[in-house]
Amino acid sequence: MSANAPEQPQPDNGDTGSLYEKHKTIHARTAHGRFANWRIFLVLFTQLLFYGTPWLMWNDRQAVLFHLVERKFYIFGLVLWPQDVFYLAILLIISAYGLFLVTAVAGRLFCGYACPQTVYTEVFMWIENWIEGDRPARMKLEKAPMDARKLRIKATKHALWLILSVFTGFTLVGYFTPMSELLTELKTFSFGPWETFWTFFYGGFTYMMAGFMREQVCKYMCPYARFQSVMFDPDTLIITYDPERGEPRGTRKKGADPKALGLGECVDCGICVQVCPTGIDIRNGLQYECIGCAACIDACDEVMDKVNYPRGLIRYSTENAMARHLTKKEILGHVVRPRILLYSVILAAITLTTAWFIAHRIPLKVDVIRDRGALARETDMGLIENTFTLRFMNTDEQAHRYRIKATGLDGLEVGGAAEVDVPAATTTSLMTSLQVQPDAGKKGSNPIMFEIEAMDGSNIRIREKAVFMLP
Template sequence: MGEPAVKVSVIRMYEARQEIYPREIKGTYANLRWLCVFLTQLVFYGLPWMSWNGRQAVLFDLAARKFYLFGIVLWPQDFIYLALLLIVCAYSLFLFTAVAGRVWCGYSCPQTVYTEIFMWIERKIEGSRSARMRLDKQPWSAEKVARKSAKHLAWGLVALWTGFTFVSYFTPAHTLGSEVLTMTLGPWESFWILFYGFATYGNAGWMREQVCKYMCPYARFQSSMFDRDTLIVTYDQKRGEPRGARGRHVNKAALGDCIDCSMCVQVCPTGIDIRNGLQSDCIGCAACVDACNMVMDKTGAPRGLIRYATENAMEKGLGSADIRKRVLRPRVLIYSAILMLIVGMSFASLIGRDLVKLDVIRDRGSMGREVEDGMIENVYRLQIMNTDERPHRYRISVKGIDSIALATEDEVLLEPTASRAVPVRVRIAHGKGEKGSNKIWFELKAEDDERLRVEEQAVFIVPR
């Protein structure tokens, strides 16, 4: 008698990707999404070509270690503002998520924005959803090769222009453009244009929803920022179920408002069915809301079967007015207060920062020494930084000990947004000051603007 057959099952750790063909939809939220696309890309593509005081308005000049933001010039010493910017972005994300879920993902995230642009190109070249599906199933032909080639060529041009624009924030756009035209582009500029262009082409053209579903960490920790009063895209099961198509012999009174047309699934860029409840793959773009509202208009049912609502609103039947009242809950108020405080402090610090900076470094290789006439001398190096976009002539003075004075030139001219190391010698008369270290202060004052003044403490050594 033979052994019983053993049934072998294969457990797949990775599910093969199912191609998603989102249907084009028109509506309020689609218009809002496209408005965000236009605004974000107008800023991104336009800023490098704006001029300010004879230079590029926004430029991160890594070689010169200067960041230009319109009328503000930031140096490596101003790194604190980058940290504050990251904190503001983090708290803004917390606030927006607590109020309206993944609204950033659905409307302004670069992945969403460029995917919208690439899908628009795809629709213009390959046609509607059904046409694209038919084209992909067809065997290769001259027409298919032509359409696919045209699409990828258009994607490539947009991606390369995006890469060029990204690099132009670090190399002046006019300089970069002339280097491209004369084929004198440097290796690093070439690498980053191609790298960023390839990333745009791959993420927006090929990976699309895969980035949102598997690569973006936000989808994984967003639930920790949600509560039962967070606005989410949701399906009204009480009103929609039981779902079913409307036929001649169907008892319509026994059915809900959902006609099971699957339009909400067809327009979803991540391919989910919102009727199955809140899912981490939902980016909150509300394309399904526009699609469902269009279907409700055709069937004569009221809009809002799929809508922005909260879990409490769906369970308790709260209206729009009640939802708006519950937005101002403690979590939102705390996030808002912290965000406004950080933004206010950052803005005040940025506006009130000194346009001249002074660092004093004493020459440690030369301690206090006695020179002619019995005077005691110390040597220092003054690192002066003029962050203003105008040249200034500064006068250097020193105080803190009787008879203390400079033994070198007391004037220095600094060009706009320039720094300079100035060696100075400081002397005091014999018998002045205490043995050992003495506190002194260097003062730097612009001759043409009394507001440009800075003082820095140092130490003067008197030999024992």
């Protein structure tokens, strides 16, 4: 056939190929080193916070409780009501801005050390390693036929996973229902329907995502992996492989001079791939699947120590640092750049402003509701009277007694109850009336002001607008 002959069309056999890659179980090797130690510390720290916080007490109640039934959020000494949802929105904004700042500085550092998916996957892998052994033992067990020993090992592992998952769901529910109530219900197996649902729902997802899906959550489900590139720039710290130093790869004897062999310092052992929880090869460059856990750095440093080469073949660096061969000091200098300063200033401003408002927040809210049934009436003394309902919301954890005054019209006086006791963290309604001479203002509506002041010296004082009707 001539070299210039047109290519003959191939018969269509109907096989278009698979649109999705077949999932392969990743048996990650255990990494040891300084970053692994940091990861262990943060896993223990975050889980101590999560599992321990619902058991903390504050003023004879649960310290952190988002009580949906009472519609109150208790955060140590702070009590937030539905009217304070603004503060919760600001908290979410601060958290998002903090995540953006960390990403701009050091990439997916949150993913590698504190993300719940990473943390629970790590805990589940600890259990897996304890029951089944390290990577070679797990791979051997996976290929072995099902027998009594394999069934016993697998059943033990999954039983521990399930216990941890259900306890995790139980703890989550403990943030919304007081732990004291949950323990009472647990003793009698009388959980409410929603407590039961969320315990097993969250526990089931923990079991599924940390035990089975693992890296698939990071690779296919997490949106953060997709939009992180928007927050990266050439001076963002990422995990990088140094190709100038490592290439070409090849095996050699311990202590051999790579230059004499025409090789780079990468011994092509593949351990950096074996320890990766998402199964990527960092030597192929930055990939969106990389969660920044630094397991490959620990593994590579350990190999470099064994072959007597300097550490840092895989390391935290930046695109500019690799291209321009910057020193560590120069890299740190590039970290403090206008973009980071802007993020930091905005985050600090939002945080400090919110803290100031919370610190100076008046722990009293009052709603003034006019009596719509009778706008005004004349008393036996010839005075004009308007009736109001005052709804007091004491957001403090201390009971207060308040005095009620009214201003805005000459001779305006409180004709009904002028004092009220409001228990701690509760709402109280009070019906009272205001009286004034018929000629004290113009006909129709007259703006007035209710002044409510604490009588116990707590310096709580607020003013609320209202309208007084004169016939």
